Amino acid sequence: MQASETKLQQIIEGTKQYVVPLFQRPYSWKKSEWQALWNDLVELCKADNPRPHFMGSIVTMPTISVPEGVSKYLLIDGQQRLTTVFILLSALRDAAKQSQEELAAEIDNTILVNPYKKGSDYYKLQPTQVDRVAFHQIIHLQDQVNESNVLECYRFFEKKIRQSKLSLELQRIKRVICSNLSLVSVVLSSDDDPYLVFESLNAKGRPLTQADLIRNYFFMRIHTDSQESVYAKYWQPMQDLLNDNLTEFIRHYLTKTGVEVKQNEIYFEIKDRISNNDALSYLKNLCIYSEYYSRLLNPEREPKELVRKYLCRINRLEVATVYPFLLNCYDDWMKNIITEQEFVSVLQVLENFILRRFVCNIQTRGLNRIFALLYSQVRKGADIASDNFVERLKLTLQNRDYPKDREFRARLVDVKLYGGNRSEKCKLMLESIEEFFRHKEQVPFEGLSIEHIMPQTLNEVWKENLGEDWSITHELLRHTIGNLTLTAYNPELSNDTFEQKKEHFKNSHLELNKYFQSKTFWLRKDIEERSEHLADIALQIWNYFGEESAQLSQSGSLKGTIPKTLFCFGEECVVKSWRDVVETTLNKIADLEPDSFKEIMEQFPRFIGWDEKSFRSTRKLHNGAFIEVNLSAQDIYMFCMKAIETAELSIEDWSVETQEFNKKLVQKPLV
Known part of the structure; x- marks a missing residue:
């Protein structure tokens, strides 16, 4: 066994072929791995003197080939990264064909294939049988009928290269891939058992770190x-x-x-x-x-x-x-x-x-x-x-980018605090607010969980109590701080009515839950009032540590405002109404994050869906979905905020300039 540090170029150039053994799993890298590789390449391309970039290890073993055939190597370990690089280079070649034919030919003839060989020897890489047809079609730039992970990878890099043409030179991308990506190459001898090596790397042991x-x-x-x-x-x-x-x-x-x-x-x-x-x-x-x-x-x-x-x-x-x-x-x-x-x-x-x-x-x-x-x-x-x-x-x-009080307070009253990796931060905030009351008999927090006052799933009693717009109230406010508390009785409370939950809270030792005893109903205005109350406490716990705190203000109403310009993820759009704002925002999200768009549809069915008849007044998005537009300015604004949060895009890249106030409603520190 021989191990050496080597550039990717030495691995992929020359007349040779890497064959993925049958015992290997099919190609399985997903968007997260593709995105990580692309991010690394972009940084290397933008650097004046990019340094070697370690990709991990690759384990190969020479195998027998006929005398006139190319040198063949079993690809024991590293097939995911090597397959990804070949797909990426295929997308780069195809982009270069439009304007840089010489570069396209260079990638094709020196990296992707063995141009003077016939049959299976033509290909530098032979994936497992499951992926082989799709991979060959990409190499030959043929249309693919069946969806595959290989095809998804190609589309990902094709889109990234197309979007980066203005900022990154194709030739530089190719040079960085070949010259700056580095691997540890482990070449086994003919006496080694490739299956045992693979098993030790991927089951009994770990890859080289x-x-x-x-x-x-x-x-x-x-x-x-x-x-x-x-x-x-x-x-x-x-x-x-x-x-x-x-x-x-x-x-x-x-x-x-x-x-x-x-x-x-x-x-x-x-x-x-x-x-x-x-x-x-x-x-x-x-x-x-x-x-x-x-x-x-x-x-x-x-x-x-x-x-x-x-x-x-x-x-x-x-x-x-x-x-x-x-x-x-x-x-x-x-x-x-x-x-x-x-x-x-x-x-x-x-x-x-x-x-x-x-x-x-x-x-x-x-x-x-x-x-x-x-x-x-x-x-x-x-x-x-x-x-x-x-x-x-x-x-x-x-x-x-440290938010001042005004922005922190405005966002805290309506931000989604429950779900995914947000829930633990939400629990920390609620625990901190409970500690702020300085109860003499502090309740241990370990056995407590987050409880929704207005339940996550509404029964008919809750819908009737919330009123005609119950679905809007539910989708916009169910995960906000005003509707959340801590309890040890989460399973028991479940979908209970507000009156039943109040009875439970009577026996609670938490100061947080004494708030509800003065309430008769739990409607939208009640949730918003409690959000404001808890936001005031949060400002004292996590007080602004700058030299001069910004002036506090209650969350302002947008009623009567007229949007003028929408700054939406790198584009400046003229808008004439809040309906234009939500339409433009959702179109942009659908284009940038189609997977997250599906999640938005699942979480906010009152606001967006495929069936036009489900809504009162609609606009149709570019992808065919319909959005509800018979909404107040405040509800449109809140829905846009929550859609952006769900898509995990940056609020910093979205703002509205209104005609009436001649200012931006930005999610940045307001001076």
């Missing part, structure tokens, strides 16, 4: 006489402590210096750093930080109770991008550069920053860079012995 490569590189630079003791003292403890998180720890450790390190750059980045340092000293320091990292992942390892509490809260927000910054802060605390209380304050500031952005639906895509640079920016020009680290942190984050 970047941490494995890094370990090997470290110990190549440590004297053989010391390797065993160094391994036992430094590497093995890290491995035992972090297990599968070891590679990600090393990425965050590298990122803490202020350089954002991508998933597939870890090995090359640490190679560069070790080559300029003493390997043993570097390993010792890595081992120290691995203990900090283990406490970030598992706060129960932290002996200090208050620190442990706020580490748990940070983890519930599910933003691991803060870890590089927190590694630095942990080290400062351990070295007495900052106090325990200052470290707790740092955690509170981060929670405030992350939670406000979450409520305002500010995309997390920029957080990697923000937190990679944050420590050096806060420390820049500071006297470490005397400077107030926490205050400098606040000032720095204040200018990083």
Whole structure:
């Protein structure tokens, strides 16, 4: 068995063929893997001097071919990534045929096929029988009748290349793929059993990780006489402590210096750093930080109770991008550069920053860079012995899309807080509000769950009580904070009437649930009033930490406003009514995120569907769906917000300018 680091170009160029064995599963990569690869390529293409980009390992084995045939290799492991690259290059070739025929021919003849060979030897890659026909049709640019995962992959990259033509050169994309994508190539000998190797890689064992490569590189630079003791003292403890998180720890450790390190750059980045340092000293320091990292992942390892509490809260927000910054802060605390209380304050500031952005639906895509640079920016020009680290942190984050009070409050009263990864953040917020009341007998939160006052599924009694527009009220407000509370009796309450739920809440020890005793009904205005009430409390818990808080205002009504311009995901559209706003917004979402559009239809059947007869007054979208337009301006605005949230698009990229007020209703900090 031989293993070597090599560029993708050396794998795919030349007269050869990779054959996927029968025991391999069919092609199974999906949009998430395609998108990750495309994102990496875009970043490499935009870099002035792109570095090697690690794709993982590929395991092959030479196999027998007839004398006149091409050299054949069984593709034991790595077929998913290699198949994806061939499909991507096929899409690139087809895009180049329109204007760059020479580039298209180069991709075809040097990469995709063996142009001077006949029959099956013509193809550089032979997938499993399940995928072979679809793959051959893509290679030959033939129309495909049957849907397949291979075809979906081709369409994905074809669309991405078409959309990027203005910003990315086709030739540069091809050069980056061939010259900057790197693999560890493992070539088996004829004595090895390929099935056993495959089984050990994919069932009994694990594929080669970047941490494995890094370990090997470290110990190549440590004297053989010391390797065993160094391994036992430094590497093995890290491995035992972090297990599968070891590679990600090393990425965050590298990122803490202020350089954002991508998933597939870890090995090359640490190679560069070790080559300029003493390997043993570097390993010792890595081992120290691995203990900090283990406490970030598992706060129960932290002996200090208050620190442990706020580490748990940070983890519930599910933003691991803060870890590089927190590694630095942990080290400062351990070295007495900052106090325990200052470290707790740092955690509170981060929670405030992350939670406000979450409520305002500010995309997390920029957080990697923000937190990679944050420590050096806060420390820049500071006297470490005397400077107030926490205050400098606040000032720095204040200018990083940190929502002011007005925006935070406006979004908190109507944002969707329940469902998917939102529910844990919602529970954290409700627990925090309950703690704010400072009840002398604090109820433990572990056994509590989120309860909808107006149920998720309405029976006839609830529909009658909510009134004629019950469906609009239900779809817009059921997951808002005003309709949510905590209880240990969630299964018992279920679809009970409001009167029945009030009886349960009479016995509740939660201050949150005493609110309902003064209420006779639970209608739309009641939910909205409670949302405003809880929003006022939230503003005190996660108070604005900037130098000057924006003036508070109640959520304004849109009644009587006339939209003038819609700024919608990169396009500026002239609109004359709120009906134009919702039509344009939903058309854009359907084009950008067709899968999410289906989810919007499922979640909001009162607003959108395929049957025109289900609605009072409609407009037809480009994809044939109908939207309800007999709605108030406020309801249209709220529906657009929730549709954008459901599609996981950025609220920052959507705003309306009204004629009457001559201002934008933007989801950004309002000055």
